[in-house]
Amino acid sequence: MNKIHFFGETPAELDPPVRGDKISGERYYSKEWMKAEWKHVFGKVWHVGGLVSELEEPGDWVSHNLGRDSFIMVLQEDGSIKAFYNACIHRGNRLVWSDLGAGDRITCSYHGWQFGNDGTLLRVQDEKDFPGGSPCGKAKLTEIKCDTWGGFIWFTMDLDAKPLLEWLVPYPELLASYQMEKMTRVLYMTAEIPCNWKIIRDNFNESYHLPTLHPELAPFIDDEYTDTVFEMYPNGHNRMVMKGCHPSQRLDLPDNMQPPLDDVLRMWDLDPKDFEGRATEARTAIQKAMRKLGPERGFHYFDTLTDSQLTDYHHCTFWPNFSLTMGPEGFQVLRSEPHPTDPEKCIFDHWYFMHEVKGRDMVETPLGQLPFEAAERQVVKFGETSLGFVADQDMSIAVGQQQGLHSAGYKGGMLTNQEKRIQRFHEMLNDACGIHGEIE
Secondary structure (H helix, E strand, C coil), X not given: CCCCCXXXXXXXXXXXXXXXXXXXXXXXXXXXXXHHHHHHHHCCCCEEEEEHHHXXXXXXXXXXXXXXXXXXXXXXXXXXXXXXXXXXXXXXXXXXXCCEECCCEEECCCCCCEEECCCEEEECCCHHHCXXXXXXXXXXXXXXXXXXXXXXXXEECCCCCCCHHHHHCCHHHHCHHHCHHHCEEEEEEEEEECCCHHHHHHHHCCCCCHHHHCHHHCCCECCCHHXXXXXXXXXXXXXXXXXXXXXXXXXXXXXXCCCXXXXXXXXXXXXXXXXXXXXXXXXXXXXXXHHHHCHHHCXXXXXXXXXXXXXXXXXXXXXXCEEEEECCCEEEEEEEEXXXXXXXXXXXXXXXXXXXXXXXXXXXECCEEEECCCCCCEEXXXXXXXXXXXXXXXXXXXXXXXHHCCCCCCCCCCCCHHHHHHHHHHHHHHHHHCCCCCXX
Protein backbone atom coordinates (compact mmCIF):
# COMPACT_ATOMS: atom_id res chain seq x y z
CA MET A 1 0.00 0.00 0.00
CA ASN A 2 2.98 2.36 0.53
CA LYS A 3 3.98 2.01 -3.13
CA ILE A 4 3.84 5.38 -4.87
CA HIS A 5 2.04 5.30 -8.21
CA PHE A 6 3.20 8.28 -10.23
CA PHE A 7 0.97 9.75 -12.91
CA GLY A 8 0.17 7.29 -15.65
CA GLU A 9 0.59 4.29 -13.35
CA THR A 10 -2.34 4.86 -11.00
CA PRO A 11 -4.51 1.71 -10.77
CA ALA A 12 -8.03 2.11 -12.15
CA GLU A 13 -9.58 1.50 -8.73
CA LEU A 14 -7.75 4.58 -7.40
CA ASP A 15 -8.81 6.74 -10.36
CA PRO A 16 -12.61 6.26 -10.50
CA PRO A 17 -14.71 7.98 -13.16
CA VAL A 18 -16.71 11.11 -12.34
CA ARG A 19 -20.09 12.19 -13.71
CA GLY A 20 -19.32 15.85 -14.28
CA ASP A 21 -22.04 17.20 -11.96
CA LYS A 22 -22.39 20.97 -12.05
CA ILE A 23 -20.68 22.59 -9.03
CA SER A 24 -23.22 25.31 -8.37
CA GLY A 25 -22.28 28.55 -6.66
CA GLU A 26 -25.22 28.40 -4.26
CA ARG A 27 -23.82 25.39 -2.42
CA TYR A 28 -21.23 27.79 -1.01
CA TYR A 29 -23.74 30.25 0.47
CA SER A 30 -27.15 28.54 0.73
CA LYS A 31 -28.54 27.83 4.22
CA GLU A 32 -30.46 24.91 2.72
CA TRP A 33 -27.16 23.37 1.64
CA MET A 34 -25.74 24.08 5.09
CA LYS A 35 -28.59 22.20 6.77
CA ALA A 36 -28.34 19.25 4.39
CA GLU A 37 -24.57 18.95 4.93
CA TRP A 38 -24.95 18.98 8.71
CA LYS A 39 -27.56 16.23 8.67
CA HIS A 40 -26.16 13.96 5.97
CA VAL A 41 -22.40 14.59 6.11
CA PHE A 42 -21.15 16.03 9.39
CA GLY A 43 -23.65 13.98 11.38
CA LYS A 44 -22.37 10.77 9.77
CA VAL A 45 -18.55 10.95 9.72
CA TRP A 46 -15.75 10.69 12.27
CA HIS A 47 -14.24 13.97 13.55
CA VAL A 48 -11.08 14.86 15.47
CA GLY A 49 -12.02 16.20 18.90
CA GLY A 50 -8.61 16.52 20.54
CA LEU A 51 -5.30 14.84 21.24
CA VAL A 52 -4.74 11.71 23.31
CA SER A 53 -1.76 13.47 24.92
CA GLU A 54 -4.11 16.10 26.38
CA LEU A 55 -5.69 13.48 28.64
CA GLU A 56 -3.17 12.32 31.23
CA GLU A 57 -5.21 11.34 34.30
CA PRO A 58 -8.71 9.84 34.74
CA GLY A 59 -11.19 12.70 34.76
CA ASP A 60 -9.20 14.84 32.32
CA TRP A 61 -11.39 16.05 29.48
CA VAL A 62 -11.14 17.93 26.21
CA SER A 63 -14.03 19.65 24.41
CA HIS A 64 -14.63 20.48 20.77
CA ASN A 65 -17.24 22.74 19.18
CA LEU A 66 -18.54 21.71 15.76
CA GLY A 67 -21.21 23.75 14.03
CA ARG A 68 -23.80 24.68 16.65
CA ASP A 69 -23.05 21.62 18.76
CA SER A 70 -20.32 20.80 21.26
CA PHE A 71 -18.76 17.59 22.59
CA ILE A 72 -16.78 16.42 25.63
CA MET A 73 -14.24 13.57 25.59
CA VAL A 74 -13.30 12.23 29.05
CA LEU A 75 -10.52 9.83 30.11
CA GLN A 76 -11.91 6.89 32.13
CA GLU A 77 -10.33 4.92 34.96
CA ASP A 78 -9.62 1.97 32.65
CA GLY A 79 -7.74 4.17 30.17
CA SER A 80 -10.57 4.31 27.63
CA ILE A 81 -12.15 7.57 26.49
CA LYS A 82 -15.87 8.30 26.45
CA ALA A 83 -17.48 11.11 24.47
CA PHE A 84 -20.72 12.97 25.21
CA TYR A 85 -22.75 15.85 23.85
CA ASN A 86 -21.75 18.96 25.80
CA ALA A 87 -25.32 19.60 26.96
CA CYS A 88 -27.01 19.00 30.29
CA ILE A 89 -29.87 16.51 29.97
CA HIS A 90 -31.93 18.63 32.39
CA ARG A 91 -32.56 21.82 30.41
CA GLY A 92 -29.87 21.75 27.73
CA ASN A 93 -27.36 24.13 29.30
CA ARG A 94 -23.83 23.78 27.89
CA LEU A 95 -21.74 22.04 30.55
CA VAL A 96 -18.16 23.10 29.82
CA TRP A 97 -16.81 26.16 28.05
CA SER A 98 -13.04 25.72 28.00
CA ASP A 99 -10.95 23.50 25.73
CA LEU A 100 -9.49 21.42 28.56
CA GLY A 101 -10.40 20.50 32.11
CA ALA A 102 -10.14 17.92 34.85
CA GLY A 103 -12.04 16.58 37.85
CA ASP A 104 -14.09 13.69 39.13
CA ARG A 105 -17.38 15.37 38.19
CA ILE A 106 -18.85 17.59 35.49
CA THR A 107 -21.18 20.15 37.06
CA CYS A 108 -23.87 22.12 35.28
CA SER A 109 -23.67 25.82 36.16
CA TYR A 110 -27.46 26.30 35.88
CA HIS A 111 -28.97 24.02 38.56
CA GLY A 112 -25.90 22.23 39.84
CA TRP A 113 -26.53 18.79 38.36
CA GLN A 114 -23.39 16.67 38.65
CA PHE A 115 -22.26 13.92 36.29
CA GLY A 116 -19.51 11.36 36.78
CA ASN A 117 -16.75 10.89 34.24
CA ASP A 118 -18.70 7.99 32.71
CA GLY A 119 -21.66 10.35 32.15
CA THR A 120 -23.81 9.00 35.00
CA LEU A 121 -25.92 11.54 36.89
CA LEU A 122 -24.62 11.58 40.49
CA ARG A 123 -26.33 14.51 42.17
CA VAL A 124 -29.33 16.76 41.62
CA GLN A 125 -30.93 19.45 43.68
CA ASP A 126 -34.15 18.32 45.41
CA GLU A 127 -33.87 14.75 44.14
CA LYS A 128 -37.07 13.73 45.97
CA ASP A 129 -39.09 16.17 43.87
CA PHE A 130 -39.04 14.07 40.68
CA PRO A 131 -42.36 12.32 39.82
CA GLY A 132 -40.56 9.13 38.83
CA GLY A 133 -38.20 9.12 41.77
CA SER A 134 -34.57 10.22 41.93
CA PRO A 135 -32.84 10.10 38.53
CA CYS A 136 -29.41 9.79 40.17
CA GLY A 137 -27.53 6.68 39.10
CA LYS A 138 -30.05 6.09 36.30
CA ALA A 139 -29.87 9.05 33.93
CA LYS A 140 -26.76 9.68 31.84
CA LEU A 141 -25.31 12.26 29.50
CA THR A 142 -26.00 11.44 25.86
CA GLU A 143 -23.03 9.36 24.78
CA ILE A 144 -21.58 9.10 21.26
CA LYS A 145 -18.97 6.85 19.68
CA CYS A 146 -15.34 7.62 20.43
CA ASP A 147 -11.99 6.04 19.49
CA THR A 148 -8.34 6.97 18.93
CA TRP A 149 -5.85 6.79 16.07
CA GLY A 150 -2.71 8.71 15.10
CA GLY A 151 -2.55 10.45 18.47
CA PHE A 152 -6.00 11.98 17.84
CA ILE A 153 -9.28 11.47 19.72
CA TRP A 154 -12.05 10.85 17.20
CA PHE A 155 -15.84 11.00 17.70
CA THR A 156 -18.93 10.54 15.59
CA MET A 157 -22.57 11.40 16.17
CA ASP A 158 -23.64 8.39 14.09
CA LEU A 159 -24.15 5.45 16.45
CA ASP A 160 -24.25 3.15 13.40
CA ALA A 161 -20.99 4.43 11.94
CA LYS A 162 -18.28 1.99 10.88
CA PRO A 163 -15.54 1.39 13.47
CA LEU A 164 -12.93 4.12 13.22
CA LEU A 165 -10.12 1.98 11.79
CA GLU A 166 -12.43 0.71 9.03
CA TRP A 167 -13.56 4.24 8.23
CA LEU A 168 -9.95 5.47 8.04
CA VAL A 169 -8.78 2.90 5.46
CA PRO A 170 -6.16 3.11 3.93
CA TYR A 171 -4.51 5.66 6.23
CA PRO A 172 -3.70 3.47 9.25
CA GLU A 173 -1.45 1.42 6.96
CA LEU A 174 -0.21 4.26 4.74
CA LEU A 175 0.82 6.51 7.62
CA ALA A 176 1.93 4.02 10.29
CA SER A 177 5.64 4.57 9.66
CA TYR A 178 5.43 8.26 10.60
CA GLN A 179 4.59 7.33 14.23
CA MET A 180 2.25 10.29 14.50
CA GLU A 181 1.16 9.39 18.03
CA LYS A 182 4.70 10.18 19.27
CA MET A 183 4.75 13.73 17.89
CA THR A 184 4.12 17.03 19.70
CA ARG A 185 1.81 19.76 18.43
CA VAL A 186 4.07 22.83 18.20
CA LEU A 187 1.65 25.04 16.23
CA TYR A 188 -2.01 25.32 17.27
CA MET A 189 -4.02 28.05 15.55
CA THR A 190 -7.72 28.62 14.88
CA ALA A 191 -9.37 31.41 12.92
CA GLU A 192 -12.77 32.29 11.52
CA ILE A 193 -12.47 32.74 7.75
CA PRO A 194 -15.10 34.62 5.68
CA CYS A 195 -15.71 31.78 3.23
CA ASN A 196 -17.64 28.51 3.09
CA TRP A 197 -15.78 25.47 4.46
CA LYS A 198 -15.85 23.77 1.04
CA ILE A 199 -13.80 26.51 -0.62
CA ILE A 200 -10.87 25.57 1.61
CA ARG A 201 -11.48 21.88 0.89
CA ASP A 202 -11.46 22.54 -2.86
CA ASN A 203 -8.15 24.36 -2.53
CA PHE A 204 -6.50 21.48 -0.69
CA ASN A 205 -7.94 18.96 -3.15
CA GLU A 206 -5.73 20.24 -5.98
CA SER A 207 -2.22 21.50 -6.69
CA TYR A 208 -3.20 23.42 -9.84
CA HIS A 209 -2.94 26.70 -7.91
CA LEU A 210 0.69 26.25 -6.79
CA PRO A 211 2.45 27.89 -9.79
CA THR A 212 0.39 31.08 -9.52
CA LEU A 213 -0.38 31.31 -5.78
CA HIS A 214 2.80 29.79 -4.30
CA PRO A 215 5.59 30.36 -6.87
CA GLU A 216 8.17 30.50 -4.07
CA LEU A 217 7.72 26.73 -3.60
CA ALA A 218 8.89 25.89 -7.14
CA PRO A 219 12.64 25.63 -6.36
CA PHE A 220 12.10 22.68 -3.98
CA ILE A 221 8.62 21.19 -4.65
CA ASP A 222 7.85 19.69 -8.04
CA ASP A 223 4.34 20.85 -8.90
CA GLU A 224 4.38 19.24 -12.36
CA TYR A 225 1.09 17.32 -12.47
CA THR A 226 2.37 14.61 -14.82
CA ASP A 227 4.72 13.39 -12.10
CA THR A 228 2.38 13.83 -9.13
CA VAL A 229 0.36 11.11 -7.41
CA PHE A 230 -3.42 11.50 -7.49
CA GLU A 231 -5.25 8.66 -5.71
CA MET A 232 -8.94 8.51 -4.77
CA TYR A 233 -10.20 5.83 -2.40
CA PRO A 234 -13.69 4.27 -2.42
CA ASN A 235 -14.70 5.83 0.92
CA GLY A 236 -14.05 9.41 -0.23
CA HIS A 237 -10.55 9.88 1.20
CA ASN A 238 -7.80 10.76 -1.26
CA ARG A 239 -4.05 11.31 -1.50
CA MET A 240 -1.72 13.51 -3.51
CA VAL A 241 2.08 13.04 -3.39
CA MET A 242 4.45 15.71 -4.71
CA LYS A 243 8.22 15.35 -4.95
CA GLY A 244 10.11 17.43 -2.43
CA CYS A 245 13.79 18.47 -2.61
CA HIS A 246 13.15 18.57 -6.35
CA PRO A 247 12.71 21.74 -8.45
CA SER A 248 9.48 22.13 -10.36
CA GLN A 249 9.69 20.80 -13.89
CA ARG A 250 7.57 23.81 -14.85
CA LEU A 251 10.62 26.06 -14.36
CA ASP A 252 12.45 27.19 -17.49
CA LEU A 253 15.70 25.78 -16.07
CA PRO A 254 14.71 23.19 -13.44
CA ASP A 255 18.29 21.92 -13.06
CA ASN A 256 19.57 25.32 -11.91
CA MET A 257 20.32 25.39 -8.18
CA GLN A 258 18.21 27.86 -6.16
CA PRO A 259 17.44 28.51 -2.49
CA PRO A 260 16.20 26.87 -0.33
CA LEU A 261 17.30 23.61 -2.00
CA ASP A 262 20.94 24.60 -1.56
CA ASP A 263 20.37 25.04 2.18
CA VAL A 264 18.80 21.59 2.45
CA LEU A 265 21.85 20.09 0.75
CA ARG A 266 24.17 21.82 3.21
CA MET A 267 22.00 20.63 6.10
CA TRP A 268 22.82 17.06 5.08
CA ASP A 269 26.55 17.73 4.48
CA LEU A 270 26.19 17.93 0.70
CA ASP A 271 27.82 20.64 -1.39
CA PRO A 272 25.36 22.54 -3.62
CA LYS A 273 28.21 23.15 -6.10
CA ASP A 274 28.22 19.43 -6.83
CA PHE A 275 24.66 19.76 -8.15
CA GLU A 276 25.04 22.86 -10.31
CA GLY A 277 23.24 22.15 -13.56
CA ARG A 278 21.64 19.00 -12.16
CA ALA A 279 19.50 20.17 -9.24
CA THR A 280 16.85 17.55 -10.04
CA GLU A 281 19.36 14.91 -8.83
CA ALA A 282 19.51 16.45 -5.35
CA ARG A 283 16.42 14.59 -4.09
CA THR A 284 18.00 11.14 -4.35
CA ALA A 285 21.28 12.36 -2.83
CA ILE A 286 19.43 13.94 0.10
CA GLN A 287 17.50 10.71 0.74
CA LYS A 288 20.79 8.77 0.95
CA ALA A 289 22.33 11.37 3.26
CA MET A 290 19.29 11.33 5.53
CA ARG A 291 19.54 7.56 5.81
CA LYS A 292 23.24 7.82 6.68
CA LEU A 293 23.23 10.82 9.02
CA GLY A 294 19.67 10.81 10.41
CA PRO A 295 20.10 8.32 13.29
CA GLU A 296 23.25 9.93 14.67
CA ARG A 297 21.49 13.31 14.62
CA GLY A 298 18.55 11.99 16.62
CA PHE A 299 16.16 11.24 13.74
CA HIS A 300 15.75 7.59 14.72
CA TYR A 301 12.33 7.37 13.11
CA PHE A 302 13.90 7.86 9.65
CA ASP A 303 14.53 4.10 9.62
CA THR A 304 10.79 3.48 9.40
CA LEU A 305 10.17 5.86 6.47
CA THR A 306 10.31 5.04 2.77
CA ASP A 307 12.60 7.07 0.50
CA SER A 308 9.60 9.03 -0.71
CA GLN A 309 8.50 9.78 2.85
CA LEU A 310 11.98 11.19 3.60
CA THR A 311 11.67 13.99 1.06
CA ASP A 312 8.18 14.15 -0.48
CA TYR A 313 4.93 15.76 0.61
CA HIS A 314 2.10 13.26 1.12
CA HIS A 315 -1.09 15.28 1.22
CA CYS A 316 -3.85 13.07 2.67
CA THR A 317 -7.45 14.27 2.70
CA PHE A 318 -10.00 12.57 4.94
CA TRP A 319 -13.59 12.82 3.78
CA PRO A 320 -14.95 15.40 4.03
CA ASN A 321 -12.96 18.20 5.71
CA PHE A 322 -9.70 17.08 7.38
CA SER A 323 -6.27 17.05 5.73
CA LEU A 324 -2.79 15.98 6.77
CA THR A 325 0.30 17.06 4.84
CA MET A 326 3.01 14.61 5.84
CA GLY A 327 6.68 15.54 5.59
CA PRO A 328 9.90 14.02 6.97
CA GLU A 329 10.17 16.45 9.89
CA GLY A 330 6.51 16.49 10.85
CA PHE A 331 2.98 16.88 9.59
CA GLN A 332 0.52 19.70 9.11
CA VAL A 333 -3.21 19.64 9.89
CA LEU A 334 -5.50 21.76 7.71
CA ARG A 335 -9.15 21.53 8.73
CA SER A 336 -12.19 23.60 7.77
CA GLU A 337 -15.43 23.18 9.71
CA PRO A 338 -18.82 24.82 9.15
CA HIS A 339 -19.62 28.03 10.98
CA PRO A 340 -22.43 27.61 13.55
CA THR A 341 -24.89 29.85 11.69
CA ASP A 342 -23.40 31.46 8.57
CA PRO A 343 -22.69 29.37 5.44
CA GLU A 344 -20.36 32.13 4.19
CA LYS A 345 -17.95 31.64 7.10
CA CYS A 346 -16.01 28.68 8.46
CA ILE A 347 -13.64 27.70 11.25
CA PHE A 348 -10.11 26.97 10.04
CA ASP A 349 -7.56 25.02 12.09
CA HIS A 350 -3.84 25.05 11.31
CA TRP A 351 -1.68 22.71 13.41
CA TYR A 352 1.84 21.36 13.05
CA PHE A 353 3.33 18.28 14.74
CA MET A 354 6.97 17.24 15.11
CA HIS A 355 9.06 14.48 16.66
CA GLU A 356 11.29 15.28 19.60
CA VAL A 357 14.96 15.28 18.64
CA LYS A 358 17.50 15.38 21.46
CA GLY A 359 19.19 18.76 21.78
CA ARG A 360 16.75 20.54 19.45
CA ASP A 361 14.97 23.35 21.28
CA MET A 362 13.73 25.36 18.28
CA VAL A 363 11.99 23.90 15.23
CA GLU A 364 11.03 25.16 11.77
CA THR A 365 7.27 25.31 11.24
CA PRO A 366 4.89 26.82 8.64
CA LEU A 367 4.90 29.92 10.87
CA GLY A 368 8.71 30.08 11.10
CA GLN A 369 10.86 29.03 14.05
CA LEU A 370 9.02 28.09 17.24
CA PRO A 371 10.06 26.44 20.52
CA PHE A 372 9.74 22.67 20.57
CA GLU A 373 6.96 22.41 23.16
CA ALA A 374 3.27 21.64 23.26
CA ALA A 375 1.62 24.78 21.92
CA GLU A 376 -1.32 26.47 23.55
CA ARG A 377 -4.30 27.25 21.35
CA GLN A 378 -4.26 30.62 19.62
CA VAL A 379 -7.63 31.88 18.42
CA VAL A 380 -6.65 34.61 15.99
CA LYS A 381 -8.48 37.15 13.84
CA PHE A 382 -8.08 36.57 10.14
CA GLY A 383 -6.23 39.42 8.45
CA GLU A 384 -4.62 40.64 11.66
CA THR A 385 -2.46 37.65 12.66
CA SER A 386 -0.59 35.44 10.20
CA LEU A 387 -1.66 31.81 9.88
CA GLY A 388 1.65 31.09 8.10
CA PHE A 389 2.87 32.54 4.81
CA VAL A 390 1.46 29.80 2.57
CA ALA A 391 -1.81 29.51 4.53
CA ASP A 392 -2.28 33.29 4.31
CA GLN A 393 -1.97 33.06 0.52
CA ASP A 394 -4.58 30.28 0.41
CA MET A 395 -7.02 32.11 2.68
CA SER A 396 -6.72 35.37 0.75
CA ILE A 397 -7.89 33.63 -2.41
CA ALA A 398 -10.66 31.81 -0.52
CA VAL A 399 -12.18 35.14 0.50
CA GLY A 400 -12.20 36.43 -3.07
CA GLN A 401 -13.65 33.19 -4.36
CA GLN A 402 -16.54 33.39 -1.87
CA GLN A 403 -17.48 36.73 -3.40
CA GLY A 404 -17.15 35.52 -6.99
CA LEU A 405 -19.32 32.46 -6.48
CA HIS A 406 -22.33 34.78 -6.05
CA SER A 407 -21.83 36.10 -9.56
CA ALA A 408 -24.22 35.23 -12.38
CA GLY A 409 -21.07 34.91 -14.45
CA TYR A 410 -20.07 31.73 -12.63
CA LYS A 411 -21.76 28.84 -14.45
CA GLY A 412 -20.65 25.82 -12.42
CA GLY A 413 -16.95 25.28 -12.96
CA MET A 414 -14.63 24.10 -15.75
CA LEU A 415 -12.04 21.76 -14.22
CA THR A 416 -8.79 20.21 -15.43
CA ASN A 417 -8.23 16.50 -15.01
CA GLN A 418 -5.74 17.19 -12.22
CA GLU A 419 -8.63 18.82 -10.30
CA LYS A 420 -10.63 15.59 -10.48
CA ARG A 421 -10.57 15.23 -6.71
CA ILE A 422 -12.64 18.42 -6.46
CA GLN A 423 -15.21 17.04 -8.89
CA ARG A 424 -15.45 13.76 -7.01
CA PHE A 425 -15.71 15.57 -3.65
CA HIS A 426 -18.77 17.49 -4.84
CA GLU A 427 -20.37 14.47 -6.46
CA MET A 428 -19.99 12.53 -3.19
CA LEU A 429 -21.48 15.53 -1.39
CA ASN A 430 -24.40 15.51 -3.83
CA ASP A 431 -24.97 11.79 -3.24
CA ALA A 432 -24.72 12.09 0.55
CA CYS A 433 -27.19 14.97 0.67
CA GLY A 434 -29.48 13.57 -2.01
CA ILE A 435 -29.12 16.82 -3.92
CA HIS A 436 -28.29 17.23 -7.59
CA GLY A 437 -28.24 20.66 -9.14
CA GLU A 438 -29.51 23.76 -7.39
CA ILE A 439 -31.93 23.96 -4.47
CA GLU A 440 -35.03 25.89 -5.45
